[in-house]
Amino acid sequence: MGRSGGRKPIYLRPTQPIEKRVDDLLRRMTLEEKIGQMCQYSGFSEAHEALVKQGRVGSLLNVTGAKNTERAQKIAVEQSRLGIPLIFGLDVIHGYSTIFPIPLGLASTWNPETVRKASSIAAAEAASEGIHWTFAPMVDIARDPRWGRIAEGAGEDPYLGSAMAQAAVEGFQGRDLADPDTIVACPKHYVAYGAAEGGRDYNTVDVSERVLREVYLPPFKVAIVKAGAGTTMSAFNELNGVPASANRHSLTEILREEWGFKGFVVSDWNAVGELINHGIAGTSAEAAKEAVNAGVDMDMCGNVYQTSLAQLVRDGAVLEEKIDESVRRILTLKLRLRLFERPYVDPERASKALQTKEKLEAALQAARESMVLLKNEGSLLPVKKDIESVAVIGPLADDRNAPLGSWSCRGNPEDVVTVLEGIKSRASPRTKVLYAKGCESEGNSKEEFENAAETAGEAGLAIVVVGEKADMSGEAACRASLNLPGVQEELVETVHETGVPVVEVLMNGRPLSISWSAEHVPAILEAWFSGIRGGFAIADVIFGDCNPGGKLPITFPRAVGQVPIYYSHKNTGRPPSPERWTSKYLDAPWTPLFPFGHGLSYTQFEYSDLHITLKRRGKAGKVEVSLTVENIGGCQGDEVVQLYLRDLVASIGRPVKELKGFKRITLKPGERRTVSFALAWQDLSFLNREMQWVVEPGTFRVMIGSSSEDIRLSDSFEV
Numbered sequence: 001m002g003r004s005g006g007r008k009p010i011y012l013r014p015t016q017p018i019e020k021r022v023d024d025l026l027r028r029m030t031l032e033e034k035i036g037q038m039c040q041y042s043g044f045s046e047a048h049e050a051l052v053k054q055g056r057v058g059s060l061l062n063v064t065g066a067k068n069t070e071r072a073q074k075i076a077v078e079q080s081r082l083g084i085p086l087i088f089g090l091d092v093i094h095g096y097s098t099i100f101p102i103p104l105g106l107a108s109t110w111n112p113e114t115v116r117k118a119s120s121i122a123a124a125e126a127a128s129e130g131i132h133w134t135f136a137p138m139v140d141i142a143r144d145p146r147w148g149r150i151a152e153g154a155g156e157d158p159y160l161g162s163a164m165a166q167a168a169v170e171g172f173q174g175r176d177l178a179d180p181d182t183i184v185a186c187p188k189h190y191v192a193y194g195a196a197e198g199g200r201d202y203n204t205v206d207v208s209e210r211v212l213r214e215v216y217l218p219p220f221k222v223a224i225v226k227a228g229a230g231t232t233m234s235a236f237n238e239l240n241g242v243p244a245s246a247n248r249h250s251l252t253e254i255l256r257e258e259w260g261f262k263g264f265v266v267s268d269w270n271a272v273g274e275l276i277n278h279g280i281a282g283t284s285a286e287a288a289k290e291a292v293n294a295g296v297d298m299d300m301c302g303n304v305y306q307t308s309l310a311q312l313v314r315d316g317a318v319l320e321e322k323i324d325e326s327v328r329r330i331l332t333l334k335l336r337l338r339l340f341e342r343p344y345v346d347p348e349r350a351s352k353a354l355q356t357k358e359k360l361e362a363a364l365q366a367a368r369e370s371m372v373l374l375k376n377e378g379s380l381l382p383v384k385k386d387i388e389s390v391a392v393i394g395p396l397a398d399d400r401n402a403p404l405g406s407w408s409c410r411g412n413p414e415d416v417v418t419v420l421e422g423i424k425s426r427a428s429p430r431t432k433v434l435y436a437k438g439c440e441s442e443g444n445s446k447e448e449f450e451n452a453a454e455t456a457g458e459a460g461l462a463i464v465v466v467g468e469k470a471d472m473s474g475e476a477a478c479r480a481s482l483n484l485p486g487v488q489e490e491l492v493e494t495v496h497e498t499g500v501p502v503v504e505v506l507m508n509g510r511p512l513s514i515s516w517s518a519e520h521v522p523a524i525l526e527a528w529f530s531g532i533r534g535g536f537a538i539a540d541v542i543f544g545d546c547n548p549g550g551k552l553p554i555t556f557p558r559a560v561g562q563v564p565i566y567y568s569h570k571n572t573g574r575p576p577s578p579e580r581w582t583s584k585y586l587d588a589p590w591t592p593l594f595p596f597g598h599g600l601s602y603t604q605f606e607y608s609d610l611h612i613t614l615k616r617r618g619k620a621g622k623v624e625v626s627l628t629v630e631n632i633g634g635c636q637g638d639e640v641v642q643l644y645l646r647d648l649v650a651s652i653g654r655p656v657k658e659l660k661g662f663k664r665i666t667l668k669p670g671e672r673r674t675v676s677f678a679l680a681w682q683d684l685s686f687l688n689r690e691m692q693w694v695v696e697p698g699t700f701r702v703m704i705g706s707s708s709e710d711i712r713l714s715d716s717f718e719v
């Protein structure tokens with residue numbers, strides 16, 4: 001390991017400042033070894049082993065399990081000239097072994113503390129098996145449910161998305177990356193990947209600089225500047241004509257020069273090599289030059305830096321200073337992670353870190369909080385535990401893969417509690433629990449409909465679990481329709497026709513246009529892909545052990561033809577109205593099926609006493625808002641109090657409302673709570689015609705709601 005007798009070289013001395021250690025190591029490295037740090041490969045093949053021994057690999061991803069990471073690390077540390085440890089990356093998206101709800105479900109909790117805890121648990125489990133780096137959180141704002149990766153983010157709103165991004169990064173990274181239970185975060189995909197045309201993955205993105213900065217960049221800025229994320233990942237998509245992985249404006253001018261980001265940028269999988277497909281590079285060498293000069297420090301699985309950078313440096317097309325800059329960032333992070341002092345897994349820790357009682361309880365609690373009650377006509381829910389008989393029906397009722405979602409990491413279907421298992425476990429011993437699959441989650445066969453109807457007919461309640469398979473959302477999983485796949489909607493109709501009351505449970509990775517159900521089914525619960533304890537959480541909601549308090553982080557369209565449809569839209573010159581000559585459709589309402597922020601409870605909340613005080617003007621300006629919320633119903637419940645703001649008249653048209661505050665509170669029956677918000681000047685600001693952040697004089701409307709549509713209190717203040 002680079003020791004040559006006597007004192008250790010500076011880079012191996014933990015008492016030396018990181019900067020000095022990096023300088024010392026850089027001086028010792030050949031150009032090939034430097035470029036090696038900028039190369040990442042997936043798995044650990046013989047070819048990778050040979051490169052590692054030559055010091056020409058900086059990182060591996062998808063090497064899982066303590067034994068496998070250990071074997072590769074030993075070769076890097078003990079058999080290469082300088083012994084530089086590898087940094088192991090993995091998509092630890094919503095859990096490592098203890099799998100939590102998908103990010104869209106975690107966002108539905110509107111509880112950053114829950115997201116922080118889930119990320120912290122995921123980090124501890126992953127770190128225990130030698131993972132140092134997660135390619136998460138995905139912070140892409142998305143307003144097109146056709147895009148499969150909407151499942152992996154926090155929905156349509158930059159304010160909510162920023163809060164979730166900060167919580168996730170802080171959860172993964174803890175207070176100090178030297179802590180063995182932390183891993184470095186990687187907010188992705190930088191940037192505006194969620195704005196892909198047609199909701200089609202990897203497709204072209206063209207947004208104005210204003211929309212880029214007001215909608216798509218904020219969660220990245222919070223994750224990087226506020227939460228201190230150590231890395232970020234450049235996206236696949238073209239961004240305003242230049243691919244995001246070759247875009248100097250976003251990667252250097254904004255990320256480095258404006259934000260001062262000191263970490264490193266990894267490309268998405270072969271996004272450097274794909275610059276050729278984008279047509280901005282004719283050869284691998286040109287692709288490497290474009291990417292490294294724009295600001296991509298590490299080439300994920302493209303092998304383009306490995307094969308081209310050295311010659312580009314020798315030809316002067318890429319300065320060695322540029323290489324040194326990237327390598328310095330990568331080595332600094334490895335030293336912050338203490339990989340040189342602690343390169344190997346602690347088998348003792350690894351053996352007892354996974355799926356502890358506390359971690360599983362946290363996954364259950366997160367799943368409960370993520371549940372969104374979309375409809376509950378006649379208070380059908382909750383049902384009594386000693387109900388005589390209940391029929392659990394549907395292709396996802398006993399499915400143990402779907403709850404893990406599309407990025408299930410080390411999640412094991414055998415660990416999943418299905419809805420059927422959850423119902424059986426939570427119902428009273430006297431309750432007869434019947435089951436019928438009814439149909440597959442895709443395909444046209446209705447052969448089992450009759451059996452499903454008969455099964456429902458024998459019960460006092462039918463719980464119909466429908467939705468998508470895990471691989472119908474996530475990467476490269478876009479859909480041109482938002483309907484329930486296959487014949488699932490007909491299954492719901494068939495069961496509904498028996499006359500037995502129906503509770504529909506949705507298990508899905510995107511909003512679904514379930515218009516028929518929304519009209520006919522009395523109770524609908526949005527469960528998302530709810531992780532390994534989702535079955536218990538769903539049963540707890542149905543039987544009332546958990547009063548659902550989740551809210552939608554994403555608008556549900558009535559039909560895919562309405563897309564894009566989101567709450568913070570502009571008013572237009574002809575806002576939708578029953579008048580003919582206004583902005584609407586001839587064949588569908590202009591309103592959503594379920595709005596952003598929507599979610600019902602088993603109790604009721606009353607809002608009163610709204611007070612708004614403009615404390616100060618100017619950069620340090622502040623507006624204090626307070627109100628009272630009372631639980632006027634019969635059971636304890638959570639309410640997410642939402643604060644929306646509208647700048648009525650400005651030099652740039654402003655949205656009809658924008659989320660600028662939210663708080664999830666728990667109230668006992670009869671309990672009253674004062675809820676306060678402090679709006680900073682930044683919350684009132686927007687980019688004017690000169691692209692400056694300004695707060696213009698005028699009237700602002702404050703709207704306090706239980707959803708973006710269910711506004712309970714409002715008032716105005718003047719600036």
Ligand code: GLC
Binds near residue numbers: 135268
């Ligand atoms: C994939 C995804 C990215 C993921 C990476 C590594 O293509 O786009 O989100 O982190 O490759 O698996």
